[in-house]
Amino acid sequence: MKLGILGLPQAGKTTIFNALTRGDKPVGGARQVGRFEVQTAVVPVPDERVDKLSAIFKPRKTIYARVDYADIAGLEAGADGAADKSGFSGPLLNQLTTMDGFLHVVRAFENPTVPHSAGSVNPARDLGAVDGELLLNDLLAVERKLERLGEDGRKGIIKDKGMHAQELALFTKLKDALAADQPLRTVELSAAEEKIIASHQLLTRKPMLVVFNIGDEDSVPVPAQVAPGAQAVKLQGKLEMELAQLPPADAQLFMQEYGIQELGLNRVIQISYDLLGLQSFFTVGEDEVRAWTTRRGASAPEAAGEIHTDLREGFIRAEVYSYADLMEFGGVTELKAKGRFRLEGKDYTVQDGDILNIRFSPPAKK
Ligand SMILES: Nc1nc2c(ncn2[C@@H]2O[C@H](COP(=O)(O)OP(=O)(O)OP(=O)(O)O)[C@@H](O)[C@H]2O)c(=O)[nH]1
Ligand SMILES: [Mg+2]
Structure with missing residues (x-):
């Protein structure tokens, strides 16, 4: 899973990237116009359930769920409200998708x-500018798709009439939403429609967490509402980055002195994980205890596929019990005695905190 950090120039993207990833990429560097860069780093998701499982199974390795963060430079279009209606550049759009x-x-x-390029600090304005850019790019993509569908119709080169009609209706619905400034994540879609748009990677369909990068004083008012379907948090980016870069003992001292309870960045990692519709399941054993990531609502084979494609393709059944039951009954034998150990098939929807063992038939050797 990969989360892109985007925002206007000098908003503090790299600062927050450094905080989240405990990195030390240069901030505030003179920007080279037109230069396009993406830095990525893997961040373990703090999860006390993993710690407890590790204490029980005493594995050789303990692995937390991970989220990749990508610091995406180059979001220039519309930065100052310029009426550029051409959308993002190709390389940028490719990254975002x-x-x-x-x-x-x-x-x-x-x-x-x-200095802010627009002359003043105004979170509501900046938020709107970037939201507008994302909407515009989706609108352009949807219009292009509708044009192609129309052309195919005129040329009479439609392979599947039913599908063509369905796509036409769907993309018209998406266009109407975008034209009304509604991000696509707010549009209700059937499973069949989801499947159709999955390959289109529309930007406003993707989950979004707005991070207001506040200063020490928290003096700049931020909008109470963000785009529908998105959520927002406040983070003292610079302070968090500096804390993340200190040796842990020094950071602890600093936090005590200033009465800081918890690192904001841990909160952001966790909130982003939840808000992005992600959940964790676990695999346990003496070799390793490991947290894996799926979207909420993922089926058992989909979850198995996170571990290895062979496990998805050869999926037979999943042995399942929950972390909560393990804690409640104290052991696998005990929860089995209570009938809490289940065998589930391919239609099973994996729940957050499930402990899975996948039974599968290995692929035939080629
Ligand atoms: N006072 C204060 N300064 C900040 C804060 N966050 C970032 N800055 C400063 O703002 C400048 C830009 O920060 P960056 O993190 O480089 O911003 P960016 O969005 O990555 O910038 P580009 O990649 O150039 O678009 C740097 O000089 C930072 O030190 C903050 O919370 N408080
Ligand atoms: Mg940067």
Whole structure:
């Protein structure tokens, strides 16, 4: 799973990327116009259930769920409300479409040494500018698709009439939503429709967490509402980055001194994980205890596929019990005695906290 960090120039994207990934990429660097860069880093998702499972099974290895964060530079279009209606550049759009969701960093800090290109700090305006860009790009993509569908109709080169009609209706519905400034994540779609648009990677269909990057004083008002279907948090980006870069003992001292309870970045990692519709399941054994990530609502074979494609393709059944039952009954033998150990088939919807063992038939050797 990969989350793209986007936002206007100098909003604090790299600062927050550094905080989340405990990295030290240069911030505030002179931007080279037209230069396009993506930095990525893998971040373990803090999860005390993994710690407890590890204490029980004493595996050789313990592995947390991971989320990739990508610091995407180059979101220039519309940065100052310029009426550029051509959408994102090809390379930028390509990057954005590969993301599973976005952290949208919005500047809400005052800093006289970092002038804002629009002359003032205004989170509501900046949020709207980027939301508008994302909507515009989807609108362009949907219009192109509708044009192609129309052309195919005129040329009479339709392979599947039913599908053609379905696509026409679907993309018209998407276009209407976008034209009314509604991000596509708010549009209700049937499973069949989901399947059709899956390959189109529309940007406003992807989950989004807005991160207001506030200064020490939290003096800049931020909008109470963000785009429908998105959520927002406040984070002191610069402080969090500095704390993340300190040796843990020093960070602890600092936090005590200033009465900081918990690192904001742990919260953001966790919230982004939840908001992006992700959940964890576990595999346990003496070799390793490991958390894996799926979207909520994933079927057992889909979850198996996170571990290995062979497990999805050869999926027979999943042995399932829940983390909560393990804690309640104290052991696998005990929960089996209570009938809480189940065999589930391919239609089973995996729940957050499930502990799985996949039975599968290995693929025939080629
Ligand atoms: N005072 C203050 N300054 C900040 C904060 N966050 C970022 N800055 C400063 O703002 C400048 C830009 O921060 P970056 O993290 O490089 O912003 P960016 O969005 O990655 O910028 P580009 O990649 O160039 O678009 C740097 O000089 C930071 O030190 C903050 O919370 N408070
Ligand atoms: Mg940057």
